[in-house]
Amino acid sequence: MDFDLSPETEEMRDMVVRFAQRELTTPAEFDTEDFRRRWRSAGQQGLVGSCVPRAYGGSGLDAVEAAATMEALGFGCEDTGFAFSVAAHLFAAVMPVVEFGTEEQKKRWLPALGSGELIAAHCITEPEAGSDTLRLRTRATRDGAGYRLDGHKCFTTNSPVADLFIVQAATDPGGGFFGLTTFVVEAGTPGLSVGQRYDKVGLRGSPMADVYFDGCVVPDTQVLGAEGSGAAIFSCSMKWERTCLFAxxxxxxxxxxxxxxxxxxxxxxxxxxxxxxxAVSHRVVDMMARHEAARLLLYKAARGLADGTDDEIGPALAKIAVSEAAVQLGLDAVQLRGALGVLDGEAECLLRDALPARIFSGTNEIQKNNVARALGLNPPRRSAKRR
Ligand SMILES: Cc1cc2nc3c(=O)[nH]c(=O)nc-3n(C[C@H](O)[C@H](O)[C@H](O)COP(=O)(O)OP(=O)(O)OC[C@H]3O[C@@H](n4cnc5c(N)ncnc54)[C@H](O)[C@@H]3O)c2cc1C
Known part of the structure; x- marks a missing residue:
């Protein structure tokens, strides 16, 4: 495989690093106004809409180029939480609109999502449905020319600042893979509310809260894809997330x-x-080897996504490798700094930011289940009760 990036992509990467070092400095505490300012600035640089097609105002990058951009953002921006928020917006919320939206939906939302004007959040996790994503309790029931949403989502990244919510709800509870449907819900829609921002151990620059739907009526024009295609849309967005977000x-x-x-x-x-x-130099070499190996797996998965030859295994392996390497690299970086490592600083910060990476985008255990299933090693996914 050719892992070289084109000269244009290299140039773009350098530009993103310089921009992030200059403009995206870490605030002492989370501040919504400052977050929005940095978001708009990242939007002007094309970062929050990097793989939105040019026809809708984005930069039209493929998965390899998008991964390179995210890697540069992670390198230049010391606030990994901010980079994570940008990536969660782009890969879990914007890409579903790019890949499954109607022409009308794309024209309506993509330009503002790509320019930094609108921030998006993706809601699937619920208090009773974490890893078990097919068993959602949030219901979408027919209501005239639309659906009525009722339920409670949790751990929703960007929700305290979001303008648009991509929501998974059960239209056919017990219907397995075909029981979920995806909705686009705008902030301010009656019946939608967001809880208090959580305090997290890591990724503190990324705001997260619970989201509530209480008789929230969404018109048919805001269904993404067809009724029953929610799980397929979710799987597709997770391929993007497990690859490009982790860059x-x-x-x-x-x-x-x-x-x-x-x-x-x-x-x-x-x-x-x-x-x-x-003992010190070998630890450094181990850090380097883990980083490099994880990087190769990630770019291999990104190449598959860009070429359309992707499968379930590549993104899962990349996600596991990067998150595990990040945790170990954080531990090693702390250890090699001695007492300085446990003071507030980038080593302990990486460690704290890395811990959630083993959990979100599907835990590493679930990724191993997915790979094992693809190898025919564990029971097939629960099937739908019909279809
Ligand atoms: C920083 C962060 C950001 C997030 N952002 C979002 C977001 O934007 N939108 C959103 O919807 N969600 C988000 N989440 C939630 C995330 O997707 C869930 O936390 C994740 O899917 C795991 O669900 P859970 O926390 O309920 O854990 P559980 O499902 O309760 O799992 C607990 C433990 O049991 C293990 N386990 C469960 N089932 C199995 C099994 N079958 N085999 C082996 N082990 C198993 C898990 O691996 C884990 O170790 C975020 C989470 C974090 C930490």
Missing amino acids: AYLGAMKRVLDSTVAHVREREQFGTPIGAFQ
């Missing part, structure tokens, strides 16, 4: 790896730089 972690890991190498070169104990001790 932001590759960038963050590289940033911390570089500063770790600098630290072990400079820090002296016993009259010599600590990097000269084999």
Whole structure:
């Protein structure tokens, strides 16, 4: 496989790094106004709509180019939470509109979603339906020329600031894969409300809350795809997320790896730089090997997505590899800094930001189940009661 990026993509990557280092500095505390300012600025750079087609005002990047952009954002932007929010918007909420929206829906929402004017959130997880995504309790029932949504979503990234919600609800409870339908719901729609912003251990720059639907009526024109195609839409958005979103972690890991190498070169104990001790240098090499291996898996998955030759295995392996490497790299970076590592700083920050990566986008255990199933090693997915 050819892993070289085109000169244009390399140039774009450098530009994103410079932009992020200059404009996306980490605020001391989460602040909605500042978040919106940075979001609009990232929109002007084409980052929040990077793979929206040019016809709808986006940059028209393919999955490899989008991954390169996200990697650059993760490297340049020390606030990995902000990069995560951008990626969650783009891959879990905007790409479903790109891939399944009608012409009218695309014209209505994509230009503003790509320019940074609108922020999107993706709602599937519920208190009783985390990994078991087909058993949603949020119901969508027919109501005149639309549907009435009732239910409770949780852990919804971007929801405290979102203008648009991509919502999965059960139109046929117990209908398995064909029981879910996807809706686009605009903020301000009666019956939609958002809870208090959570305090999280990591990704603190990414706002998250619960979302409630209480008799929220959505017209037919805001159904994405056909009724019953929600699970297929969700699977498709997760392929994007498990591949391109995780590229932001590759960038963050590289940033911390570089500063770790600098630290072990400079820090002296016993009259010599600590990097000269084999226990230290081998740990650095292990960090590098994990980062590099995860990176190759991710770009392989992105190439499959760009070429249309993707399967379920590539994105799952990339997701597992990047998230596990990020956690281990965070631990190693803390250890190699000694006591400095447990002070507020980029090593402990990477570790905290990496922990959720093993959970969101489908936990790593669920990814292993998916790969095992693709290998014929565990029971098939629950089938629908009909169709
Ligand atoms: C930072 C962050 C951002 C998120 N953003 C969003 C968002 O924007 N929108 C959204 O809808 N959701 C979001 N989520 C929620 C996320 O998708 C869920 O947390 C995830 O799917 C796991 O569900 P759960 O937390 O209920 O864990 P559970 O499903 O309760 O799992 C608990 C543990 O049991 C294991 N487990 C469960 N079932 C199996 C099984 N069959 N085999 C083996 N192990 C199993 C899991 O792997 C895990 O270790 C986010 C989560 C985080 C942490």
